[in-house]
Amino acid sequence: MKYFSLLCLLFLITSCYKGKDVDLIIHNANVNIMNDQLEKAEAIAIKDGKIVEVGPERQILNKYASDQIINAQKKDVFPGFHDAHGHLTSLAKQRLSVDLRNTSSYYEVIGRLEKHQSKKQQEIIIGRGWDQSLWNEKELPNNDLLNKAFPTVPVALTRIDGHAMLINNAMMEHVGITDTTTIDGGVILKKDGKLTGILLDHAIDIVNFNIPDPSKAEIKASILDIQSDLLAAGITHIHEAGLYKRDLDILIELAEENALEINIYAMLLPTENNIQFAKENGHYQNNHLSVQSFKVIADGALGSHGACMINPYSDDSTNHGILLKSPERIKEIFNLAKKLNFQVNSHCIGDSANRLVLNIIDTLMKDRPDHRWRIEHAQIVNPQDLKLFASSGVLPSVQPTHATSDQRWAENHIGKERLNNGAYAYNSLYKQSGMIIFGTDFPIEHYDPFATIHAAVQRKSSNNEPIDGFVPKEAVDLSTTLKAMTLWAAYGCFGESKYGSLEKGKQANISIFDQKVQSTSSFLPNYAWLTIVEGEIVFDMR
The missing domain is CATH 2.30.40.10 (Urease, subunit C, domain 1)
Incomplete structure (x- = not known):
């Protein structure tokens, strides 16, 4: 016993x-x-x-x-990083077209196109990613060289920002653009009365809606390749910043096939089909895909002089940019979104577009203080309007690497006064709002989260330019930057109760990084050592 x-x-x-x-x-x-x-x-x-x-x-x-x-x-362990503004389907299509990023001249563009065509022999050539500022050119190019190289094959080349396109005469004929063609919210550029081949903003739609997309199978395979790359970077959440219905359908298929390991918070472009989807489905959740927001594009891009400005561009004294939707149409979409209880995330780059949208939201959403509507980009904000972020409850959703990319030409476009007072003003925006959300706008910028950290804290590119930082007074500290990529990004997509921090009861979305997560005066590359989504290892380099 x-x-x-x-x-x-x-x-x-x-x-x-x-x-x-x-x-x-x-x-x-x-x-x-x-x-x-x-x-x-x-x-x-x-x-x-x-x-x-x-x-x-x-x-x-x-x-x-x-x-x-x-x-x-x-090693450093963090909640999986968010990229709070990216274009997954656009990057997928870019990888299936001619990659023109980092070309150093118009002639290099032609060379890449010719090399591609010699292998593919395509009936229509699509390229993406050129940036004339890398060619030491201030003005947008014309299509003379393109016409000589491709006199009969239609060619469409989208600028890095997605708001300008260069096409040849064969493409103009293919889609029916003539001297008299016009389009609301877009510009078909002429010089000395002659078409240059440059299309801005909604004018691009004339081409995009009349050329074939890659096949659904190709796009899905490309998305899954990108998913692997994002997970390897420690990114577990993407805020997909603007989908047409056909692209949404592809993501829904991937979700239903359980092929999505990364979490996607999708913003719908307010097309008729998407509005109907929102009415029929409300807040939509399908495995790792969620939809409860609209993306409204209020103006164009600064690099192509399309951002809508209060005062004219410093290097184009008659140009204020483009407001892509009338104030009446913006209000109509906003009222519909409010009725459907959908978030609205508005692309606003110029100070005029920011002022307009902030004032509309400030009036419309006073009875819903926790609306979490966002301004995407907020690149140029009149100093008098910064306070509207606080009064309206709008969240600034910005992309720090835009600042360090645009620093080559920003002062030339908007002048020193505007540059130093409300441009790329992330610290000022954070102080007004009490939080800020960071993304990259890939494929315009690279999705590397450590380039984002370097740009936000040091105000430098991954090449460490400029040496003293770009408008350094608007830098934010490392803790703020990391919250902007985790906890606050989760708040910006209504997910803070489920993810964004490593607390009891939340999803186990975790990134373990190979090197110490820090910010120094020189860029330090880093990447995931292990990435986990809902407790499952989805990337492992041990």
Whole structure:
């Protein structure tokens, strides 16, 4: 009996030390919880895709047991990063066309097109990504060289910002553009009465709606390739910034096939088909795809002089840019979104567009203070209008690498006074709103989150230009930057109760980075060592 009692006691003691079963334990880690208090921990226990507990090493290892234990080797652990403004389907299509990014001259563009065509022999050539500012050219190009190289094959080349397109005469004939063609919200540029081949903003639609997309299978395969690249960068959430219905349908198919591992928060362009989808489905959730917002494009891009400005461009004294939708149409869409309880995220780059949209929201949404409507880009804001972000409750959703890319020509376009007072003013916007959201606008910029960190904190490109930083007074600190990519980005898509920080009960969306997450005067490349979505390892470079 004595021995039996002793055995029972030993059994009870060992039972006490047997931890509760969980699916995954991460330990020996520098866990950045990214809650409001910026607390840290050493270990995480995960079960059924959610965080069970975060705490000290010994506490987690004593309390829980798992067949899958990850020694994080003291690496930095964060909530999976958000890219709060990207274009997944646009990048997918870009990868299926001629890549013209980082071309150093018009002649290099022609060379890439000729090399592509010699292999593909396509009936229509599509290219994306050129930027004449990299060619030491201030003005947009004309199509003379393009016509000589491709006199009979229609060619359409979209600028890096997506708001300008260069086409040859064969493409004009293909889509029916003539000297008399006009379009609301767009410009078909002429010089000395002659068509130049440049289309701006809605004029691009004349081409895009009359040329074939890649096949659905090609686009889906390309999206899945990009998904792998994003997960390898530690990005677990994408805010897809503007979808036509055909692209939404592709994402829905991928979601239904359980092919999406990355979380996608999709913004619908307010087309007739998309509005009908919103009316029929309301807030839509399908595995990793969610839809409850519209994207309204109020003006064009600064690089192509399409951003709508209060005063004319400094280098184009008769040009104020383009308002792509009338104030009446903007109000109509906003009222519809409010009725449907849909968020609206408005592309506003110029100070005139920002002023208009901020004032409309300030009036319309006073009875819904937690609306979380966003201004996307907010690149040029009149200093007098900064306070409207606070009074209207609008969230600034910006892309720090736009600042460091545009620094080559921004002062030339808008002048020193506007540049230093309300341009790329991320610190000012943050102080007004109390939070700020960061993305990249890929494929216009690269999706590398560490380029975003460097641009936000140091105000430099990944090439460390300019050496003293671009408008450095508008830099934000590293903690603010990391919140803008995690907790606040989650708030900006109504997800802060589910993700954005590593707290008990939230989804186990986690990125462990190979190198220390920091910001120094010189750019430091970094990437994910391990990426986890809802408790499942989706990228592993161990």
